[in-house]
Amino acid sequence: MPDETPKIWPQPDGAPVSCTEKLVVLRENWEELRDVMRDAFEDAVLMGVDEGEMRRMIAEMAASLARPGEQ
DSSP states (O other): OOSSOOSOOBOTTSOBOOOHHHHHHHHHHHHHHHHHHHHHHHHHHHTTOOHHHHHHHHHHHHHTOOOTTOO
16 A cells, blocks of 8 residues: 555546545545554564455455445
8 A cells, every 4th residue: 555645536427526624524534544454564564464364354345335325
């Protein structure tokens, strides 16, 4: 996972999100998510979970996220 916050947040049509308030929220959420994922990953590996398997499980979790409004 990149340590750097994305510089462009593409919308479905490819245009970048440009609203300042939205960009602040997106940046804050990204940084919080990165920190939580890093902590969970480090804890798991330190407790004996295989590093590759933990990466796979995190990727699967991200891939399984439902679009808002879908269950």
